[in-house]
Structure formats: C-alpha cells, structure tokens
Amino acid sequence: MSSNANSSDECQPTDRICVITLHEQELIIVPVLFLAFFLVVMLIVLLLRYCPKRKDSKGPGVTRARPHGNGRSSRRTERQSARQNLQGIEAPVELNPLEHELPWSAPTRPDAQVTVAAEPRPLGTFNLVTPVPISFSVKANDAVTLYRARSNNRNVILRTLKEPENPSERQSFLGFASFLSELGPHPFLPGLLGVVSLRSPLIIVMEELEHRDLLGFLWRCRQGTDSEHPCDITEKQIFIMAGQVASALEYLHGRSCIHGNVGARSVLVGRGLTAKLWGLGPAYRRKTQAGSPRELEDFEMRKWQAPEVLGRRFVSQSSDIWSFGILLHEMVTLGDPPFPKIMASDLLQFLQRGKTLKRAANCSNSMYSIIKACGQFAPHERPAFAELIRKLQSGEKSASDKTVLRVHEPLDIEKYMREAGYGDAYNYAVL
Numbered sequence: 001m002s003s004n005a006n007s008s009d010e011c012q013p014t015d016r017i018c019v020i021t022l023h024e025q026e027l028i029i030v031p032v033l034f035l036a037f038f039l040v041v042m043l044i045v046l047l048l049r050y051c052p053k054r055k056d057s058k059g060p061g062v063t064r065a066r067p068h069g070n071g072r073s074s075r076r077t078e079r080q081s082a083r084q085n086l087q088g089i090e091a092p093v094e095l096n097p098l099e100h101e102l103p104w105s106a107p108t109r110p111d112a113q114v115t116v117a118a119e120p121r122p123l124g125t126f127n128l129v130t131p132v133p134i135s136f137s138v139k140a141n142d143a144v145t146l147y148r149a150r151s152n153n154r155n156v157i158l159r160t161l162k163e164p165e166n167p168s169e170r171q172s173f174l175g176f177a178s179f180l181s182e183l184g185p186h187p188f189l190p191g192l193l194g195v196v197s198l199r200s201p202l203i204i205v206m207e208e209l210e211h212r213d214l215l216g217f218l219w220r221c222r223q224g225t226d227s228e229h230p231c232d233i234t235e236k237q238i239f240i241m242a243g244q245v246a247s248a249l250e251y252l253h254g255r256s257c258i259h260g261n262v263g264a265r266s267v268l269v270g271r272g273l274t275a276k277l278w279g280l281g282p283a284y285r286r287k288t289q290a291g292s293p294r295e296l297e298d299f300e301m302r303k304w305q306a307p308e309v310l311g312r313r314f315v316s317q318s319s320d321i322w323s324f325g326i327l328l329h330e331m332v333t334l335g336d337p338p339f340p341k342i343m344a345s346d347l348l349q350f351l352q353r354g355k356t357l358k359r360a361a362n363c364s365n366s367m368y369s370i371i372k373a374c375g376q377f378a379p380h381e382r383p384a385f386a387e388l389i390r391k392l393q394s395g396e397k398s399a400s401d402k403t404v405l406r407v408h409e410p411l412d413i414e415k416y417m418r419e420a421g422y423g424d425a426y427n428y429a430v431l
Contacts, residue, residue, distance in 0.1 A: 155208035188248040209270035218335035239396035241275035248277035250385040262323035264330040310348040318379035325374025337420035344421030366395040
C-alpha cells in the first residue's frame with residue numbers, strides 16, 4: 001500500500017500522463033488480454049459449429065467414390081439426381097417413388113410379357129398386357145394408350161404416352177401424374193400405384209376396377225343377362241354408391257379442386273360395387289390453364305353441365321352438385337341420357353324457363369327429392385355436399401335392398417349418343 005501511495009505521490013494531480021503510465025497494467029494490458037481470450041473462444045466455437053458441415057458435404061462424395069461391389073449405391077444416387085429434374089413428380093405419400101420408376105418396353109403382341117428390371121422392392125413384372133377397348137366409338141385420344149396388365153398378383157391399368165411424344169405432350173402427361181399425386185389417397189378415388197418417368201414410354205400405373213366405368217355397368221344391368229359378371233343393382237346400392245361418389249367430391253372440394261366432369265362415364269366400379277370417381281382430366285386442365293367456362297364447355301358434354309357453365313359464367317363447387325344430380329338420374333334409369341327430348345343447344349333456354357328433369361319410373365320419392373335439390377337453377381340454392389351426404393344416408397336406410405332395378409328397353413347406342421348430345425370432339429376414354 002505504501003509503495004502505491006508513494007508512486008501516486010510522485011505525480012502531480014494535474015499530470016494525467018504520469019498517472020496513466022503508473023497504472024498501465026490495470027488500465028490497458030489486462031483488458032486487452034481479456035478481449036484476446038474472448039476472441040479466441042469465439043473462434044473455437046465457430047470452428048466447432050461449422051467444420052462438421054464442411055465434412056458432411058464431402059462425405060457423400062467419399063461414399064460415391066467407394067460404392068458397394070455391385071454399384072447399386074452409385075446408380076441410386078444417379079436416379080436421385082435425375083429425379084430432382086422432374087418437376088416434383090412423386091408417387092403417393094405412402095410409397096417410395098424411387099421404388100416405382102419401372103423400366104418398361106411396349107408389348108409386341110397381346111400376350112407379350114413386359115419385364116421390370118431388378119430394383120429394390122419393385123412394383124413387379126407386367127404380365128398379360130392387352131389394350132383396353134373404349135366403351136363405344138368416338139374420337140380416341142391420340143396421345144395416350146391404355147393397357148390392362150397384371151403386376152404382383154393384382155390388375156393394373158397402364159396409362160402410357162404414345163411415342164414419339166412432343167415436349168408439350170410430355171409436360172402435360174407428367175403434370176397430370178403430379179396432379180394425381182398431390183390429390184393424395186382417398187378410398188373412393190382410384191389408387192395411383194406409381195409413375196414411370198425416367199425413361200420412355202412414360203406410364204402412369206393405376207389400380208384397375210373390375211367392372212370398369214359405371215355407364216357401361218348400368219347398361220349391362222338393363223337386361224341382367226351378363227352371367228359372367230352379374231350386375232343386379234337395387235335402389236339401396238344406388239344410394240350407397242352415390243354416397244361414395246359424393247364423399248370423393250367433398251374430398252376434392254376440400255383440396256380446392258372442382259371436378260367439372262361428374263357423370264356415370266367418369267365413375268369406375270370395383271368389387272362389391274364400390275364406386276370410385278375418376279375423369280379428372282378437366283380438373284387438371286382447369287388448374288394448369290386457368291380454364292374459363294368457355295374452355296370447360298369445349299371439354300365436357302353440355303347436358304351434364306350446370307346452367308352457369310352453359311351460360312359461360314363462373315364455375316363453382318355448386319356446378320359439381322348440379323352434375324351429381326344428373327349422375328343420380330343416370331343411375332336410377334340404368335344409363336338413360338338426361339333431357340333426351342331437348343337438343344343440347346336448346347338446354348339453357350329450357351332450364352331458364354324453370355324446367356327440370358322428369359321423374360323416372362324407377363325413381364323413389366326420396367331419390368327424386370335429392371335430384372331436384374341438386375337441379376336448382378341458382379347455385380346458392382343447391383345443397384352443400386355435407387348436407388347431400390346426410391340425405392343420401394337417410395335415403396339408404398329406407399331404400400329397398402331386395403327389388404332389382406330393371407329397364408327392359410334394349411340399348412341403342414346411336415340413339416343414346418344423339419339424345420345425350422355427344423359430338424365427335426368428345427373423348428370417351430375416361431382414364
């Protein structure tokens with residue numbers, strides 16, 4: 001203490017330089033040491049934090065440089081790299097898309113086998129590949145061919161893009177595959193099993209439903225003479241199948257998707273008379289092309305369209321409700337066209353006069369009340385799908401499950417197409 005006091009006494013009170021010199025260690029050296037220590041600690045922390053990331057970024061390169069003996073790891077990495085350039089095309093969430101990139105070669109004869117190369121847990125080998133015939137003769141889709149096949153002991157539909165494809169067709173085909181994947185799985189939508197997108201021909205692999213389209217199924221039920229595939233149908237089953245289609249539509253609307261193509265031609269029938277909604281091409285085009293009502297009219301048959309669509313106004317979810325009512329009419333009449341005595345060009349004026357579908361002979365009061373509710377001219381007066389499903393469930397409880405519906409008038413395809421308002425521009429291939 002006396003030493004420090006003596007040192008301080010050596011300096012005059014006004015001599016600041018002398019005082020700083022005497023206390024140099026306390027005022028300068030110690031703070032500098034503390035600052036240097038802090039900087040060193042921060043540098044170490046930063047090195048520990050970021051050095052592992054640099055090491056990891058080099059890690060895959062080392063792995064690729066030393067693949068397993070069969071080179072499978074390097075090939076998988078190449079597939080993953082190519083996959084990143086496919087605009088997000090993925091298989092459904094529950095499937096690994098890389099396991100469903102399937103090598104495929106077109107069959108040369110109906111009984112040819114299409115073999116899938118070895119992949120980790122592949123979809124399998126396509127056996128018994130045969131073309132899928134359309135239900136009746138209209139203009140075919142020039143870009144897509146449908147095949148029926150067997151894979152892993154199940155029936156599948158191969159929706160293939162014809163070769164040689166142009167860039168626009170390829171983009172549209174892959175875009176539709178992506179659209180289906182984004183919709184996700186639903187019990188009453190056909191299952192998407194995989195997409196072949198890394199090589200040509202491009203293929204969308206879908207589940208096959210054994211009775212195919214509902215319209216053809218209803219026509220077979222008219223006479224009830226198909227012993228190989230019995231198709232007796234009761235009003236109770238119609239309520240059940242209609243409820244399944246309504247559930248699928250409600251799901252699509254929940255994903256901001258207007259179907260725009262509801263009709264018996266766009267419903268597929270599986271085992272146990274399970275109905276699954278299909279015909280999603282217009283919904284995809286509307287999403288990608290921001291389709292106006294005029295564009296929608298070019299794709300769909302007018303007699304299934306709501307008045308606001310015929311009038312080229314805004315298309316809404318209520319437009320699907322209207323078409324759903326037409327579907328109910330088709331089901332209860334076993335495939336009769338709507339408004340058979342009205343020309344398609346005169347339909348809007350007919351509806352503007354307050355006219356509606358007539359009640360069919362096979363139609364119960366409960367079913368016809370639902371059809372009338374769906375067929376209200378003003379969109380806001382039609383029921384929502386939640387209410388519609390409740391009405392269908394209520395009708396199911398009171399409907400007969402014993403009496404089989406029959407229509408004994410023979411089917412006349414030419415008459416049907418004329419009364420339904422089909423034109424040469426319409427494509428019946430719904431898949």
